[in-house]
Amino acid sequence: MKLVLASNNPGKLLEMRALMSLTQLPIELVAQSALGIAEAEEPHQTFLENALAKARHASRDSGLPALADDSGLCVTGLGGAPGVYSALYAGEPRSDARNNEKLLAETAMLADRRAHYACVMVLVRRPDDPQPVVSEGVWRGEVALAPRGAGGFGYDPLFWLSKHGCTAAELDPQEKNRISHRGIALASLLARFPEWLREKA
Numbered sequence: 001m002k003l004v005l006a007s008n009n010p011g012k013l014l015e016m017r018a019l020m021s022l023t024q025l026p027i028e029l030v031a032q033s034a035l036g037i038a039e040a041e042e043p044h045q046t047f048l049e050n051a052l053a054k055a056r057h058a059s060r061d062s063g064l065p066a067l068a069d070d071s072g073l074c075v076t077g078l079g080g081a082p083g084v085y086s087a088l089y090a091g092e093p094r095s096d097a098r099n100n101e102k103l104l105a106e107t108a109m110l111a112d113r114r115a116h117y118a119c120v121m122v123l124v125r126r127p128d129d130p131q132p133v134v135s136e137g138v139w140r141g142e143v144a145l146a147p148r149g150a151g152g153f154g155y156d157p158l159f160w161l162s163k164h165g166c167t168a169a170e171l172d173p174q175e176k177n178r179i180s181h182r183g184i185a186l187a188s189l190l191a192r193f194p195e196w197l198r199e200k201a
Contacts, residue, residue: 001026003123006040006058006068008033011153012182016067019177019186025193030064037061047071047084047120052132060127067189071119071181073155075103075143077110083118086154100147100158113142117159119181121189133192137184141168152176 005016013031020029040057042050047070055068072086082089082103090098107113116138123133139159147157149169156168168176177183 002028002030002064004030004032004035004037004058004062004064004066006032006037006054006066008039009153012069015177015180015182016186018173019183022177023190025190027193029067030062032058032062032066035062042070042084045084047118048122048134050084051120051122051134052124055122055124055132056127056129059124059129065123065125067121067123069119069121069182069185071117073103073159074116074118075107075110076114077112078106081106096154100155103143103155103158104146107143110143113160114140115143115159116140117155117181119185121182121185123189133189135185135188135192137181137186137188139179139181139184 040054044050050070055066059066074080090102119137144160148167152169159168
């Protein structure tokens, strides 16, 4: 069956397709950009509300079931910022480089550099689906003192993983997909997919 992925973020598209390819489920993931669907507005203050808005928008415009996630980096010493505003932390136009520069500046004097990536993922059958499937993932680390690595996207060059001795941007992509917030959330959601298919039928 076809699912439309409610994102135009190229890094996210690559990760989601790689994660989906590891499953034996009968899913064809179609990017909303391939269907001419623009990004949804994300005016909400929670990951859940934004993920739902994106999923319903993509489903409405495509006529297909839709999969969406909203995620961000939450820094303990910054009161949870940038959080839901992670993609726009440094303002428009969106830029990973500018966001990382601002994060380095904001955390320069922080003693507590703990941080976590949060992800809320939503699957809807149709735009007005009253029972969306919702899953969550959390990936814990801390803010590095300087960027390292060329992989990943977003804040990955600054997301330090002490257990691995590297940043998320230095991880092997397969390992990242296994342990990341998005990987955890998708694995949880896909575990419910056979049941979802039966209910859909």
